[in-house]
Amino acid sequence: MNAEHDANAAGQPEDAGAAIAERTLEEARRRLAALDDLPTADHVAVFDELHRELSGVLERLDQDGGAGGETGGS
Template structure:
């Protein structure tokens, strides 16, 4: 009796990957776009998300943390301008 196999590419890696979850050598860009908001600080922060498209998944956290920091700073600046 043979073991069941998953369809090619079922685990997100390249088709023909030897093991489930095995990453391909180069990430496949998702092509996600970010619409401009009209706020220069927010747009600068979110434009960094495009960098994640070309990075391996394990490196995304650095980008997300950087974007989060930029958005948090932009919100803090809005609060400071109200005072």
């Protein structure tokens, strides 16, 4: 169990990034599901807002080297 703990400790920034990504996606799914209750004309505003928010999260994750960041490639 110590080896597993050590592996998790080494991956904490990635785990934090993955947690942020998961929460963001859950919220996006919830908001997209709520589109059924809105007039079609209001959908574009929701899409635009979600796009801005998702882009911002991806940018922060890339800057922090979290989930979706650079992989190192060696």
